[in-house]
Amino acid sequence: MSDRSHNRKPGSRIDQGMATRRAVLGDAHVDKASRSATGIDQDFQTLIVEGAWGTVWSDNTITRRERSMLTIALLAALGHQEELAMHLRASRNTGTSLEDIREALLHVAIYAGVPAANTAFKIAKTVFEDSDPDSPSNT
Structure with a gap:
């Protein structure tokens, strides 16, 4: 350990x-x-x-950006929609780009299933509907 x-x-x-x-x-x-x-x-x-x-989250082994991507993927895979939306909004504070989020959700589609990823993409679209297409930091 x-x-x-x-x-x-x-x-x-x-x-x-x-x-x-x-x-x-x-x-x-x-x-x-x-x-x-x-x-x-x-x-x-x-x-x-x-x-x-x-x-x-306070451990420095991986970055907050990486932690954010992991959290988003896990919440999407497990179907925790409210927590997912919260962490998608929070991604603007962790240096996580929309491209990072897309990649995390593509992994969800392959490893946890298309329905989970489909729901997560819908939530992400709602969360980021007014944002710059390249960064969640404008939401």
Whole structure:
């Protein structure tokens, strides 16, 4: 098992996770999620901040662009449409181009099935309908 700690940025997982989450998803999304947390999902929100954002997304082994492409492909393959749309919007903050997203979704078509990719392409078209054809950074 590899030691990921050498690739993690300094600071607590909560602090680093919140900083990374804000950098990727944006302050508005994180503020809304934080405000809407209640007793039933507060521990879940902490788990997401520590695990997903403070450990996985904060690791420097691969870039945020690469992580974004992996996340988009996995969410599309698993049919998690709301999370897919969120990460497609967030791709503007990770350096992920529309070409990168097209390639990730083509992989989904081959390895997870055409219906999953078809749905993901529809979601991407909706998310990026007003953007420059070469970059999601204008959405």
